Amino acid sequence: MADALLVRGGRIIDPSQEIDKTANLLVKDGKIAWLGEGNPPDDDFAVLDAGGLIVCPGLIDMHCHLRQPGGEKKETIASGTWAAARGGFTTVCCMPNTNPPLDNEAMMNYVRTVAAREGIIRVFPIGCVSVGRKGEELADLNEMEMNGAVAFSDDGSMVRNDDVMRRALEYSRDFNRPIIDHCEDMSLTKDGQVNEGSVAQEMGLPGIPASAEESIVKRDIELAKETGGHVHIAHVSTEGSVDLIRAAKENGVHVTAEVTPHHLTLTEADVLKYGTLAKVSPPLRTKQDTIALLRALNDAVIDIVATDHAPHTKADKDCPFEQAAFGISGLETALGSLVGLILKSELSLDNMIAALTVGPAHVLGYAKLGTLEIGAPADVCLFDLHREWTVDPEKLATKGKNTPLAGRKLKGKVMATTYLGNPVYMDEGLKIEGR
Numbered sequence: 001m002a003d004a005l006l007v008r009g010g011r012i013i014d015p016s017q018e019i020d021k022t023a024n025l026l027v028k029d030g031k032i033a034w035l036g037e038g039n040p041p042d043d044d045f046a047v048l049d050a051g052g053l054i055v056c057p058g059l060i061d062m063h064c065h066l067r068q069p070g071g072e073k074k075e076t077i078a079s080g081t082w083a084a085a086r087g088g089f090t091t092v093c094c095m096p097n098t099n100p101p102l103d104n105e106a107m108m109n110y111v112r113t114v115a116a117r118e119g120i121i122r123v124f125p126i127g128c129v130s131v132g133r134k135g136e137e138l139a140d141l142n143e144m145e146m147n148g149a150v151a152f153s154d155d156g157s158m159v160r161n162d163d164v165m166r167r168a169l170e171y172s173r174d175f176n177r178p179i180i181d182h183c184e185d186m187s188l189t190k191d192g193q194v195n196e197g198s199v200a201q202e203m204g205l206p207g208i209p210a211s212a213e214e215s216i217v218k219r220d221i222e223l224a225k226e227t228g229g230h231v232h233i234a235h236v237s238t239e240g241s242v243d244l245i246r247a248a249k250e251n252g253v254h255v256t257a258e259v260t261p262h263h264l265t266l267t268e269a270d271v272l273k274y275g276t277l278a279k280v281s282p283p284l285r286t287k288q289d290t291i292a293l294l295r296a297l298n299d300a301v302i303d304i305v306a307t308d309h310a311p312h313t314k315a316d317k318d319c320p321f322e323q324a325a326f327g328i329s330g331l332e333t334a335l336g337s338l339v340g341l342i343l344k345s346e347l348s349l350d351n352m353i354a355a356l357t358v359g360p361a362h363v364l365g366y367a368k369l370g371t372l373e374i375g376a377p378a379d380v381c382l383f384d385l386h387r388e389w390t391v392d393p394e395k396l397a398t399k400g401k402n403t404p405l406a407g408r409k410l411k412g413k414v415m416a417t418t419y420l421g422n423p424v425y426m427d428e429g430l431k432i433e434g435r
Contacts, residue, residue, distance in 0.1 A: 003028065003029070003044075004026060004027065004028035004029075004033065004042050004044060004045035004046070005026070005027050005028075005045060005046050005047075005048060005418070005421060005423075005432065005435075006024055006025070006026050006039075006040065006045045006046070006047050006048070007024065007025040007026075007027070007048050007050050007055055007380065007382070008024045008047050008048065008049055008050060008051075009022065009024065009049060009050055009051040010022070010023075010025070010050030010051065010052075010053045010054065010055035010382060011053070011054050011055065012025060012035065012055045012056070012372065013054055013055070013056045013349065013350065013353050014056060014057060014353075014357075014371060014372040014373075015350055015353055015354035015357065015358050016057070016354075016357070016358040016361075016370060016371035016372075016373065017371065017372065017373060019035075019372070020350065023035055023036055023037055024036060024037065024038070024039075024040070025055060025372065025380070026040040026042060026045060027378035027380065027418065027421040028042065028045075028378075028421065029421070030377065030378055030420040030421045030422075031374075031375055031376065031377060031378050031420075031421070032372050032373060032374055032375065032376050032377075032378050033374065033378075034374065035372060035374070045434070046432050046433060046434035046435040047432065047433045047434055048382075048416065048423075048430065048431075048432050048433075049430075049433075050382055052384065053382045053383060053384055053415055054349075054353075054382065054383050054384075054385055055380060055381075055382050056353045056357060056372075056380070056381050056383075057353075057357040057358070057369075057370050057371055057372050057376075057379060057380065057381065058088070058089065058090025058091065058121075058357070058370075058379030058380055058381050058417065058418070058419065059087070059088045059089040059090065059091075059334075059335070059356040059357060059381050060089065060090070060091040060092075060093075060356065060357060060360040060361055060364075060369060060370055061084065061089050061091070061092045061093065061306055061307050061309065061331065061334075061356075061360070062093045062151075062180075062258060062304060062306045062360040062363065062364065063093065063095060063155070063180070063234060063235070063258060063306035063307065063308050063309075064080065064084070064092050064093065064094060064095065064306075064307055064308070064309035064331065065094065065095050065097070065308075065309055065310050065311065065327075066080040066081075066092070066094040066123070067080070067098065067311065068080075068098065068111075068114065069098050069099065069100065069110065070098050070099025070100065071098065071099065073313055073399070074311045074312055074313055074316070074399055074400055075311040075398060075399050075400055076118070076399070077094075077111070077114050077115050077118055077119050077123060078118040078119065078120075079397060079398060079399050080092070080094075080309070080311070080331070080398065081115070081118075081119040081120045081121045081123060082120060082397045082425075083309075083331045083332050083396065083397040083398035084121055084331045085120055085121050085417045085419070085424040085425040086331075086332050086396075086397050086414060086417070086425050087307075087331040087332045087333070087334055087335060087414060088335050088356075088381035088383060088414040088417055089121065089331065089381075089417070090121050090122060090379035090380075090381070090417060090418075090419045090424075091121065091122040091123075091124065091360075091369060091379065092121065092122070092123055092124070092331075093123075093124045093125075093126050093150060093151065093364070094111060094123060094124070094125055094126060095126055095153060095155040095156070096125070096126050096127055096128045096133065096153065096154075096155065097133060097154075097155050097156035097157075100132075101128050101132055101133045102125055102126070102127055102128060102144075102149075103127060103128035103130075103131055103132060103133065103139045103144075104139070104140065104143065104144065105140070105143045105144060105146075105147045107125075107127075108125050108127060108144050108147040108148045108149055109147055109148070111123065111125040111148075112125065112147075112148050120419065120424045121417075121419045121424060122379075122419065124148070124149075124150040124364070125144075125148055125149055125150070126149060126150065126151045126152065126153050126155070126180065127139065127141065127144035127145070127149035127151075127152050127153075128152065128153070128154055129141075129152045129153060129154045129159050129164065129165070129168045129179060130154055130159060130161070130164055133154045133156070133157055134160075135154060135157060135158070135159055135160030135161050135164060136160070136161055136164070137164070138164050138167050138168060139152075141168065141171045141175075141177070142171070142175070145175060145177055149177070150177065150364050150365075150366075151177055151178045151179070151180050151232070151364065152168060152171075152172075152177060152178075152179050152180065153179070153180035153181065153182065153234070154181075154182065155180065155182045155234060156182060157182060157184075157186075158181055158182055158183055158184050158185065158186070158216050159179075159181055160186075162219065162223070165179070165181070165219075165220065165223055166223050166226070166227060168229070169223050169224055169227040169229025169230070169231060170227045170229060171229070172229040172230045172231075173227055173228045173229040173230070173254075176230070176365055177230075177365075178230045178231070178232040178256065178363060178364070179229065179230065179231050179232065180232045180233075180234050181216065181220050181231060181232070181233060181234060182234050182235070183213045183214075183216035183217045183220065183233060183234070183241070184212050184213060184216060184281070184282065185211075185212045185213075185215050185216050186212075188208075188209055188211060188212035188215070189208045189209075189212045190206060191206045191322070192205075192206045192207055192208035192209075192212075192283075193205040193206055193207075193208070193279065193283075193321060193322060194207060194208065194268060194271050194279070194283050194284075195207060195208055195210075195268040195283040195284060195285050195286065196208055196209040196210070197268060197286065198268075199268040199269060199271055199272060200268075202272070203271070203272070203321070205321060205322070208281075208282065208283050210237075210238040210239075210240055210241075210285070210289075211240075213236075213237060213238055213240075213241055213282055214238060214240040214241050214244060217233055217236075217241045217244050217245065218244055220233065220255075221244060221245070221248045221253055221255055224248075224253050224254055224255055225248070225251070225253045228254065229254065230254045230255075230256070231254070231255050231256075232255070232256045232257065232258070232363060233245060233255065233256070233257040233258070234258060234306075234308070235258060235259065235260050235263065235282055235306070235308050236257050236258065236259050236263070236293065236296075236302060237259075237263050237282040237283070237284075237285050237289060237293070238282075238285055238289050238292075239288060239289050239292035239293075241257075242292045242293060242295075242296045242301060242302070245257050245296070245301055245302070246296070246299075246301045249301065256303045256304070256363045257296075257301070257302045257303055257304075258302065258303065258304045258305065258306040259293050259296070259297055259302045259304075259305060259306075260305070260306060260307060260308045260330070261305060261307065261330060261333070261334045261337040261338055262280060262284065262308075262328050262330065262337070262404075263282075263284065263285070263289075263290065263293055264290060264293055264294055264297070264305075264337075264338070264341065264347075265290075265337050265338075265340065265341065266278065266284050266290075266404065267284055267285065267286060267287050267289075267290055268283065268284045268285060268286060269287075270284060270404060271283075271284060273404075274404035275321065276317045276318075276319070276321055276324035277317060277328070277402055277403065277404040277406070278328070278404045279317075279321065279324050279325075279326055279327075280308075280310070280326055280327055280328050281326035281327070294341070294346055294347065297347065297351065297355060298347060298348070298351055302355075303355070303359050303360075303362070303363055304355050304356070304359040304360045304363060305334070305338065305352070305355040305356055305359075306360070307330040307331055307334045308327075308328070308330065309328075309329060309330045309331045309398070309400075310325075310326070310327025310328060310329065310330075310400070310402075311327070311329045311398050311399055311400020311402065312325045312327055312329070312400050312402045313399075313400075314401065314402075316402070317402050327400075327402065328402060328403060328404065329396070329398050329400035329401065329402045329403050330403070331398060332396050332397065332398065333391055333403060333405050333410065334356075335356075335383060335412050335413075335414060336389070336391075336410030336411065336412040336413065337405070337410065338352050338356075338412070339352075339385060339410070339411055339412025340410065340411065340412070342385070342412075343411060349385070357370035357371070358370040358371060377420055378418060378419075378420055378421035379418065379419055379420065380416075380417070380418045381414060381416075381417055382414070382415045382416040382417070382430075383412060383413060383414045383415055384412070384413050384415055385411070385412055386411055386412075387411065387412070387413035387415070388409055388410070388411050388413075389409070389410055389411075389413045390407065390408070390409050390410075391403060391405040391406055391407065391408045391409075391410060392406070392407075393406050413427070414427075415427040415429070415430055416430055
């Protein structure tokens with residue numbers, strides 16, 4: 001049986017090397033071995049026909065919730081990585097708002113051990129900034145970094161104490177690990193449920209103002225400027241935040257940022273259509289905000305796309321709006337949602353792939369991920385740009401069926417995903433010859 005795999009005849013797009021051409025790709029011994037036309041020097045390989053497909057580096061999700069430990073009814077590392085592979089992802093970074101939180105060496109080792117045993121792709125843990133995510137006492141970032149943490153965040157909550165955030169940013173400066181902040185001033189959001197505006201008024205619900213996000217973005221940028229640290233702004237949702245990030249980058253502040261597929265493709269008006277399935281934090285905003293976010297992604301003011309995959313049980317969403325959980329399940333629909341923007345000429349194919357591959361790899365400081373360079377891990381995503389499919393929540397691999405896209409027809413379907421050269425997902429229409 002051949003131990004090498006030739007991905008033949010696909011359109012290879014690798015923004016890290018500025019490659020966009022029809023060619024063949026050989027993976028062997030878990031690494032990218034060769035890229036070119038014709039046959040590789042190795043004469044013993046199986047073949048995967050990629051004719052008509054896009055072949056790109058495996059996607060990287062810098063922000064997802066795998067819920068384990070403590071939330072296994074919603075998701076597990078096993079189910080979440082399977083969903084990720086079906087979405088084209090070969091690396092995911094799991095957020096620390098679990099129960100107990102990922103705030104120490106033992107929890108880092110727990111995630112890594114379970115991921116090695118039960119996951120099917122790479123899982124990087126993100127450690128808490130503060131002990132217990134309470135925002136009061138700085139966690140031992142050095143201990144967690146030495147045991148696998150790739151970044152730090154109190155996600156689900158902002159880092160409340162300014163001094164704790166400042167000291168975390170000093171650490172990031174010295175050890176080259178980003179501090180990811182969920183920018184939300186809770187004193188301004190109170191019991192907020194949706195974006196403050198006409199939809200909130202129509203639904204009779206407390207609103208969440210843009211200033212709740214923007215005030216913390218401004219604070220974080222100022223602290224990053226003072227310390228020289230690296231702040232990464234999670235799930236940017238407003239035009240005002242974009243303006244602050246753009247100005248900070250122009251002034252040399254080490255700030256990076258992410259946007260989710262749902263904040264690029266949905267607005268507050270969709271809450272009227274989909275109810276609690278469109279309840280997310282930060283909330284879906286206005287069309288003007290969506291336009292600003294898309295422009296910022298195209299201009300590289302926003303560096304990456306991250307799913308903020310937030311799986312929930314049916315009971316979490318099938319309840320009165322005020323009681324429903326925040327969050328959208330997005331690992332398996334991310335690429336299809338973004339391809340819709342490409343087909344409308346609102347986002348370029350190269351920018352989309354960059355924002356899902358080399359972009360997050362760069363933010364995390366992993367030069368050998370998000371690329372098809374020779375010698376890099378053989379993490380590969382193959383997708384059909386024009387294949388149409390219907391989102392059926394019951395057929396999703398994630399335990400969390402909470403998506404506002406249920407019944408929606410999307411174009412852009414992942415056909416195969418390889419992790420370290422091993423096919424971890426293949427559409428039933430594909431097969432490997434010679435194995």
